[in-house]
Amino acid sequence: MTDSSRQRVALALAINGRRHRVTIEPSTTLLDLLRDELGLFGTKKGCDMGACGACTVLVDGRRINACLALAVMQEGRDVQTIEGLAEGEALHPLQQAFVEHDALQCGYCTPGQIMSALGLIGEGRATDAAGIAEQMSGNLCRCGAHPNIVAAIAAYAGA
């Protein structure tokens, strides 16, 4: 519940390398900040209860569910979203791997899959396909594109 009488608070953080200063209600989640306040719609709202992974973003390089994180807790942090990966027309190599491996169908989970995979690789744990399959299980894909998702991640990670 939001209420206009409730005090709004200032927040400064970096999103995809760009500094943002916003004034928000304290109850705003990071996901709602991204989507509703900043118009970054690439990060999806799948369940809004931290169990589907569609809203995965990186905060200081670690993957989190943006729907479960309050925006105000990200003060001074560095948030990376799907919009921050491609350099102009040039896809990030992991995005390219997803395209080449048909690692998507309806596409709704795809941004979360890619951000989660980047986090996993950053953790140094994307060492083989079985491990990737195990550790990507928090990112649901109802179309069942998992084999290709795992293959894309493994190809990029050199696993």
Next chain:
Amino acid sequence: MSAATLSPRHGAVSSSVRHDSALKHTTGEAIYLDDQAGPPGMLHAALVTSPVAHGRLKGIDAAAALAMPGVVAMITAADIPGVNDVAPVGKDEPALATDKVEYLGHPVAIVVAATRDRAVHAAEAVRLNIEELPPVLTIEAALANESVVWPVMEMKRGDWAAAIAGAPQRLTGQVKVGGQEHFYLEGQIALAIPGEDGDMRLVASTQHPTEVQHIVSRLLGLPYNAVTTEVRRLGGGFGGKESQASLVAGLAALAARKTAKPVKLRLDRATDMRVTGKRHDFLARYEVGFDDEGRIRGLDILLASRAGWSADHSPPVMTRALCHIDNAYYLPATRARGFCCKTNTQSNTAFRGFGGPQGAAAIEAVVEHIARHLGRDPLAVRQLNYYGDGGRDVTPYGQRVFDNLLPRVTQEMLASSDWTARRAAIDAFNASSPVVKRGLGFMPLKFGVSFNLPTLNQGGALVHIYADGSIRLNHGGTEMGQGLHTKVAQVVADVFKVDLDRIKITATTTAEVPNTSATAASTGSDLNGMAAFAAANTIKERLIGFAAAHFGAALDQVVFQDNQVRAGNHVLDFGELAHLAWFHRISLSATGFYRTPDISWDPQSMTGEPFYYFSYGAAVAEVAIDTLTGEHKVLRADLLQDCGRSLNPAIDLGQIEGAFVQGMGWVTCEELWWDAQGRLRTDGPSTYKIPGSRDVPPIFNVRILENSPNPRPTIYRSKAIGEPPLLLAIAVWSALRDAVASLGDHRVPVSLDAPATPERVLFACEDMKRRAALR
């Protein structure tokens, strides 16, 4: 597996071109309905739903809610200007409850507010005065009360009673298969935008734009031409956004009408799961007569589905279940009855397979029951009962199985999966492993393609060529991830022999292609591909006539190839020809239409030739179970699926893999659970488990059947792919039963309902140990 076929043109038919939105999906730029700022003045809606499963609605107190800041209006049934009915098939299925509530989650009112949070909060503050009534919550209770939403269906062939009575062997049994939540990652959502003269435009996440148009028209009392539906893409549908999306769009439209503002209605995950219908769970009770080898002589089977509170799609789902009660098997004398049970739960609906999986699962359980009763290998009993020659080729509903690929797919699957050696290896493993047991399962597949109701088998398309040679394609199908738009664009590119990227794929809209059917029953590319083919060829014929006259060439000397057109000795780019044709006043726009020929269905006698063709396949699955905990894992799956001549092998492989994984969820881990009050307790991903990447078999061999063009003249001789491979997952259920059966030396029938959760597998093991000890 998905290597692109080399082609001089990009995107030729039968090449593995990627999904049209692949790049945008990976960059997050693909726009779903909730991913855009709404029109100016847009309001948000939230639902007030029944907190009880059954009761008389005596009053709605919205005073507190309407006094809350930002709240604009509340809409109840009394505010509906047209007819309060969202039934897709039957009638009297109110969008908003009137005098009674019939399930926990039944929409009663809509609250509209300036923000979504305010609407949700205000909806929670609405007080409902309900006099509770006892609910009917299970199929069994509904059967006992003869509580149904539709007249009982009966499919009969021959003297089934005499055939059973006279058979050397007889068995009776019962099996249950569970329902399934669609769990599309993008939840239900619709945006209604009022226009001039009472018109209403719906942007919706729907598989059936025309039904949204019809139902909004019905609710608002408007002619169809006053309502337009538009959909660019869905974040998953799986059948859950057929009729259920019409309800959501209809509610948004009611709110937009009342407030005269654009209104968006997005259901949060828990509301979505509590309000909308799911796959029907089924109960099957059977008596079967057979000979000493296991050949079926007669079958009497009762199928009962949980329809929920209203009919919705329950009757056609039951029809398709009855039409798949044979699966791969010839049933000489049969009675199959279908009861669509009325319960005080969500109104169940379409889900990939549409009753086909439930029907096929039932007969697979029957065949395995026969095999274990006789102590025979279930595979042998399956093959013994296959459709074949010598009169053994007619289904219980009277259609001849004219294109039987069952022997071929079985032979190829047994060879490629190394069945015989693995069967021996698994038996050896089990002999030396007291706790962990392995199982091997087989599933043959025959799936009828076409909507059972012939009327629905029609498709439309609209193709424009602009004067620069760029092409705009619109058709009646919706894109929900299955790659339909890509396939249909490949067809148009092939007609003109141009690169795929010359074709602009556009949002599906009732304004461009009217009177469409749902993108459902796997028919998306069959119907819309053919319609687009017809539209493109109409223009192509005009271009040929024009070029022949203009360049003084014979008609057959005008040839389209590699983005160019040759007319006699003249060669010009496709774009140049388009410009020239425009200059000479040739129409470059055409509609296309297709209706599937040679199909028929009589719903009274339940006979006819409802399917234009059958799709075939086979699967082998290997599992391991822990007999002390019931825990289990799929170790390997081999799939072989008939796609005819695939329009796009990469997309078809994705459909096969995805359908199998989804089917695996249905038969193993996805369990819907209602408490004694009728409250769905599995209403989120934390309590409702869909398969994740860890659940995919570590060895997963998926193949498209080669060199098998559709004998019917479908679009480029392809076959439908959306639903059939989901049934292949029944092999996993079969493998689990095989593992349990090993505890009784494969001679004691296994009692294991689906979903075969660890709990059920454990109970089945305990039951097997007990019964094996009694022998």
